Amino acid sequence: VPMAVLMVLRGGIRMPRSFVLWFAFLVCAFASAVMVDGFGRTVGYGVRMANYVGVTVLFLYVYNSPHDRLTDRRLLLGMGGFLGSVVAGGWLGVLLPQGQLTTLAARVLPASIAENEFVQALVVPRFAEVQQPYGSPIVFNRPSAPFPYTNAWGTNFTLLVFFAFAMIVAFRTLGAKVLVAGLLVAAAYPALQTGNRGMLLGIAVFLLYGIVRLALRGVTGPLLTLLGALLIATAVGLPGFVAD
Numbered sequence: 001v002p003m004a005v006l007m008v009l010r011g012g013i014r015m016p017r018s019f020v021l022w023f024a025f026l027v028c029a030f031a032s033a034v035m036v037d038g039f040g041r042t043v044g045y046g047v048r049m050a051n052y053v054g055v056t057v058l059f060l061y062v063y064n065s066p067h068d069r070l071t072d073r074r075l076l077l078g079m080g081g082f083l084g085s086v087v088a089g090g091w092l093g094v095l096l097p098q099g100q101l102t103t104l105a106a107r108v109l110p111a112s113i114a115e116n117e118f119v120q121a122l123v124v125p126r127f128a129e130v131q132q133p134y135g136s137p138i139v140f141n142r143p144s145a146p147f148p149y150t151n152a153w154g155t156n157f158t159l160l161v162f163f164a165f166a167m168i169v170a171f172r173t174l175g176a177k178v179l180v181a182g183l184l185v186a187a188a189y190p191a192l193q194t195g196n197r198g199m200l201l202g203i204a205v206f207l208l209y210g211i212v213r214l215a216l217r218g219v220t221g222p223l224l225t226l227l228g229a230l231l232i233a234t235a236v237g238l239p240g241f242v243a244d
Contacts, residue, residue, distance in 0.1 A: 003061040014064055026052060044118040076170055079163040080180060085146055086157055087183050090190025093128035093143025093153075100126040101145075121148035143190045154199030157191060162206055 007013050029052060036045045062070065092099065106114055106123035113119055127145040132138070142150040167180045191199065215223040 004057045007057075007061060007064060010064075012064075013060060015060060016063070022056065026056065039112070040116045040118070043113060043116050047118070047122070072170065076163065076167045079160065080167055080183075082156075083160045083164060083180075083183055083187075086153065086160060087187045087190070089127070089145030089147070090143040090153065090157075090187060090193075092145045093141065094190050094193055097128035097130055097141035097143075098126075099128075100124055140195060142194050142196075144194075150194050151196060151198070154191070154194050154196030155202075157187065158199050158202040158206070161203055162210075165210075 029049060033045060036042055062075070101124070103123050103125075106120075109119070109123065114123060125145065125148050127143070129142045129144050129150045131140045131142060133140070144150040144153050147153050147156065161184065164180050164184050168177050171177055171180070211223050214220075
């Protein structure tokens with residue numbers, strides 16, 4: 001709300017031309033309200049729409065902020081702190097999978113709202129989703145903190161990986177570079193424990209995109225390394241595949 005008020009007072013709000021696609025999505029999301037039935041679904045719909053509106057305001061605020069006041073370094077420092085909280089939450093899920101946090105909101109919300117399953121996941125977040133799917137004898141502890149769901153952890157981590165690479169490139173001191181690299185290494189085990197295939201696919205796609213962009217700029221080392229790894233993997237795996 002303060003960001004929206006400040007932008008209105010300043011006036012002259014700019015936005016990229018492609019932002020019309022996001023507004024089209026918001027119109028569709030608002031229109032989907034006609035399909036909401038029941039109090040519980042209304043609560044979930046309201047929370048998600050508030051998130052969409054909030055992130056719209058946040059994007060426009062950052063986009064319109066003067067570069068000398070909101071520098072790339074300040075943005076990367078903020079994302080670095082966010083990465084640290086995600087890694088710490090991931091390890092909480094690994095070490096204390098049954099743990100949970102009871103927030104103040106859980107204590108002050110009316111019982112009719114607080115007992116909603118979706119609201120419970122938000123106001124009494126667990127450190128991990130403990131699952132035993134399809135009668136499996138193995139229990140899977142999938143880290144989720146500081147988010148209510150494991151898939152949210154994987155989605156955020158996927159995006160943060162590339163902010164981390166940007167930090168390693170942008171930060172000048174060796175200590176800062178090592179710290180960010182250390183966070184990525186520390187996140188590896190919780191990331192694998194999530195079992196999030198979409199996260200791994202997203203990271204692979206972004207890596208491929210980055211390698212191609214570097215190759216177009218004349219930096220061919222990463223592309224040659226990737227092609228070499230693919231050739232080795234094919235040479236090792238193809239005989240067994242043919243035999244099967």
